[in-house]
Ligand code: FAD
């Protein structure tokens with residue numbers, strides 16, 4: 001009796017767990033299905049990327065002698081869901097057993113668990129820390145701080161280690177990595193690839209099936225197989241990594257990538273493996289091509305933040321995405337979907353999100369995320385937005401970043417304080433404020449930057465929760481030192497601004 005081997009759209013690794021246990025008598029099942037392409041209104045570039053990479057991966061498997069039952073989105077018999085496709089293929093091939101690799105989302109783990117077939121979900125071993133490793137690390141800790149987890153991962157992998165000591169004498173070089181936006185960027189952005197026939201076919205399908213989804217399908221330039229993704233990685237290491245650390249937190253209106261890698265979607269779908277990425281970065285440092293602050297900063301994002309986020313998602317369970325510790329309930333304003341706004345930072349971040357299905361970390365955290373938090377927007381809606389609009393968005397990594405790090409909706413599991421700032425931070429780290437309709441220096445009155453009003457209003461609204469937080473005491477001292485009349489003006493103007501936002505007026 002044939003066995004089915006399920007491979008999902010973000011499991012495109014030749015050594016994925018289910019394949020490791022498969023034999024060439026088994027039937028591999030891959031399916032483009034309605035459920036996966038619509039659980040949020042994904043950016044068209046994201047859908048095209050996943051489907052094109054799936055098709056190329058299936059072709060590679062066939063070339064390697066595997067039998068693959070591949071369902072295209074427009075196949076007339078398409079059952080519309082992963083479980084439906086497994087049932088259809090099981091009947092077709094007389095199979096009763098399915099070997100799968102655990103999906104990166106509770107929704108799909110649950111769907112497989114309830115699929116009326118014998119489905120075994122193997123641990124996804126493409127990560128450095130297994131669920132058990134993370135649980136073990138978290139056990140008994142009052143606070144789950146990333147930095148300590150990261151040091152363990154450094155010791156475990158030996159990456160950037162000199163014996164038992166961190167290379168360069170420090171675990172973390174972040175204090176070197178806060179430089180504001182430079183005038184010129186010597187990196188022209190991630191390597192771009194001309195669509196081949198497979199990609200063209202998928203682009204036509206996506207254009208026809210998802211005409212109303214937010215986001216530009218073209219020009220489409222992503223890598224869609226491992227060979228291309230590796231070229232993109234090498235390009236990044238050679239041309240951008242040396243300055244990655246210095247300008248990691250900087251933002252520029254007319255440069256979408258600065259010195260960022262643009263490889264998260266390749267890592268998250270399996271086209272690249274964390275180990276090859278980190279080893280290549282370490283090698284560049286050993287060869288003297290990149291400074292330690294860049295190599296360490298980059299490796300920390302991958303074996304630190306990326307693994308830690310996954311650990312939190314699986315440790316916290318399916319309820320995590322429903323967190324709303326600050327009881328925020330405002331609807332996500334239309335400006336997140338490209339509606340008009342006078343805030344140049346928001347307009348630029350959304351504009352590039354629409355164009356590229358990409359924004360770098362500080363844009364996500366300190367512009368769109370910061371605004372949603374200080375404006376009191378429902379974190380569930382914020383979560384759905386991030387899950388939809390970025391090509392790298394899969395729930396295991398998106399949810400802890402959004403619900404936890406960005407919106408403080410988990411009540412402080414990930415962050416010890418909320419990532420909020422006034423316009424001052426954005427002004428310091430970017431060139432957005434020059435040319436904005438608002439004045440970043442104005443704290444109240446006509447033309448006052450909304451981030452200034454909403455930042456203090458947020459602190460005031462959540463005083464009970466945050467005033468005793470030692471990391472926020474300074475902010476409250478500053479607020480308390482302001483004239484009472486000024487504080488009242490801030491609160492009133494913030495309320496008026498939020499009313500305008502709720503009314504659908506341009507803010
Ligand atoms: P670089 O800045 O060049 O960093 C290198 C790599 O490090 C990335 O490719 C990524 O794999 C990893 N990395 C860096 N920061 C993080 C982080 N905080 N969490 C996990 N991995 C990290 N990342 C996703 O992969 N998917 C998401 O859906 C996602 N949603 C986010 C939502 C919010 C609100 C925020 C604040 C961050 C989110 N991130 C997400 C993290 C981060 O913004 C992206 O990983 C990064 O912007 C990807 O671009 P890059 O490859 O150019 O990254």
Ligand code: DLZ
Pocket residue numbers: 007008009010011031032033034036037038042046047050051103104105108394395
């Ligand atoms: C994101 C995505 C999309 C858009 N389409 C498919 C698909 O048609 N078939 C598939 O197997 N996977 C797809 N994916 C990826 C899944 O949504 C992903 O595997 C789950 O969210 C778990 O991380």
Ligand code: SF4
Pocket residue numbers: 342343344345346422423424426427432433434436437438439440449450451
């Ligand atoms: Fe953004 Fe305020 Fe600067 Fe305008 S002035 S770009 S709204 S931070």
